[in-house]
Amino acid sequence: MVVGASGLLGQHMMSAGNELGLAMTGTYNTVKEGIPGAIQMEITDPDSVSRGLEAACPELVVLCAAMTNVDQCEREPDAAYKVNMEGTLNVAAECRSSGAKLVYISTDYVFNGLKGMRYHEFEPVDPLSIYAKSKLEGERVTLDAGRGNLVCRVSVVYGWNRVSGKSNFVTWIVDSLRNGREVRLYDDQYVSPTYAPSAARDILELGLGKLKGVCHTSGPDCLSRYEIGTMVAEVFGLDASLLKAVSTAEMPLLAKRPAVSCLGVDLAESELGRPMTGLRQGLELMKASE
Ligand SMILES: NC(=O)c1ccc[n+]([C@@H]2O[C@H](COP(=O)([O-])OP(=O)(O)OC[C@H]3O[C@@H](n4cnc5c(N)ncnc54)[C@H](OP(=O)(O)O)[C@@H]3O)[C@@H](O)[C@H]2O)c1
Numbered sequence: 001m002v003v004g005a006s007g008l009l010g011q012h013m014m015s016a017g018n019e020l021g022l023a024m025t026g027t028y029n030t031v032k033e034g035i036p037g038a039i040q041m042e043i044t045d046p047d048s049v050s051r052g053l054e055a056a057c058p059e060l061v062v063l064c065a066a067m068t069n070v071d072q073c074e075r076e077p078d079a080a081y082k083v084n085m086e087g088t089l090n091v092a093a094e095c096r097s098s099g100a101k102l103v104y105i106s107t108d109y110v111f112n113g114l115k116g117m118r119y120h121e122f123e124p125v126d127p128l129s130i131y132a133k134s135k136l137e138g139e140r141v142t143l144d145a146g147r148g149n150l151v152c153r154v155s156v157v158y159g160w161n162r163v164s165g166k167s168n169f170v171t172w173i174v175d176s177l178r179n180g181r182e183v184r185l186y187d188d189q190y191v192s193p194t195y196a197p198s199a200a201r202d203i204l205e206l207g208l209g210k211l212k213g214v215c216h217t218s219g220p221d222c223l224s225r226y227e228i229g230t231m232v233a234e235v236f237g238l239d240a241s242l243l244k245a246v247s248t249a250e251m252p253l254l255a256k257r258p259a260v261s262c263l264g265v266d267l268a269e270s271e272l273g274r275p276m277t278g279l280r281q282g283l284e285l286m287k288a289s290e
Pocket of ligand 1: 030063066157
């Protein structure tokens, strides 16, 4: 069962599960169209969660649903904790009582980014924003609820969104450049861009295996947002002169972000027995499937 199948990662998780021949059930909250047979679930409502799990009887639940807008979480902390912590608790409690394994999708933003290098699973967390703090609570709730549960951290997820019009970092850059708009990108914020279709398959395979605890399942690169923009322009054949490098000090956002929140993916690569999908490969796959 994919909770949050109407979101970017969730929709690709559904496709990956179908390709693996699994019997999949997806849930949406407000976006009904696009996921055939999906059921409605509001994770902040324990009755809605138990109805959904009782109907689907899943062996494995992947929780992709979250309040994902980082600045909105900063403005609405109560709502952020309600969805990202309490909502996770509701799903985790239901999984515990039904015996399902829970895979929780988390974020590179649990780190403070001060190290200046990639983070591995065993390193201490120090979230800077309400979003990151509430997601870390979601991690804790997941791991407390069941010894076999798994937390998969991703970073800047990109890919085509076939379900809703919601953009992501890469589709926003592609769309802006195609429309001749200038794109200002941080050259002092480093992340590990994560191709949604690849991450979905990786996470499902890890979830179906014996791995438990925390695992980093992002892409393998460590790139600034400006460097990502440059590669997007190159692969899609767009005008890179519209990209403008800016610093986070010049153009601050409401919620604090880590300067370098790149993730080390050695554990996932050794568990899966293959390399994670790099940005160039992910962009080429995107271009080929437009
Ligand atoms: N996107 C990134 O760059 C990024 C980076 C790091 C980590 N992550 C994590 O990766 C996961 C997936 O992110 P995404 O970008 O794919 O998400 P997304 O596209 O923003 O989709 C969010 C999903 O959550 C559902 N949802 C939101 N509130 C809900 C509620 N109260 N009850 C039930 N469902 C609810 C939405 O349902 P409706 O649309 O139907 O309302 C949607 O299916 C999240 O846990 C996020 O924190 C994402």
